[in-house]
Amino acid sequence: GALVYQYPRRTICKSGTSMRMECQAVGFQATSVAWYRQSPQKTFELIALSTVNSAIKYEQNFTQEKFPISHPNLSFSSMTVLNAYLEDRGLYLCGVPGLGNTGQLYFGEGSKLTVL
């Protein structure tokens, strides 16, 4: 079946440092990967959509300068949170669209970022 793995599961970093998280799809192709964030007391919000061999599309309030994304092949994507501060803490999820146009996303377990 389709599975999505994310790592690390948890990271604690000092304010002003950076954190890289990875997303791997197993059993199906991740032509596109959607990165979401759930901040404390908030719901999931889309950061960006990454598509292999295409430009990465960032949502309003999120930039490549802050959240650079790499998507080198059909099974792997990574995103870095640069210069992390308190407002960047939360759970980061990667979601991969399933086969066919079903609208379903397969999510990883998430990478939880704590900023000290």
Next chain:
Amino acid sequence: GDSVTQTEGQVTVSESKSLIINCTYSTTSIAYPNLFWYVRYPGEGLQLLLKVITAGQKGSSRGFEATYNKETTSFHLQKASVQESDSAVYYCALGDLYGGSNYKLTFGKGTLLTVTP
């Protein structure tokens, strides 16, 4: 813009009792919204519980049901008899299946369901 509202942040239900988690949606940009319930069990990732693409249809999975009501813009989640294993956080979500953005989901804030023995 698009939004999803879940009025209950937390719900506690006794085992074998019925459950309803409310969800309403609003969209100004999506001509044919599709609706989802995702669930996150403790220690696990976010996973799809059920989805409905067409207004008026009902989706069901694992004993849960939800009907896409376009008139009331609602997609309430119901279960006739809950079990302790249903304890989880439930998220209602709105998608744009036909608009070419099937990766972009608008989520509600989630409802934490606790089922007590």
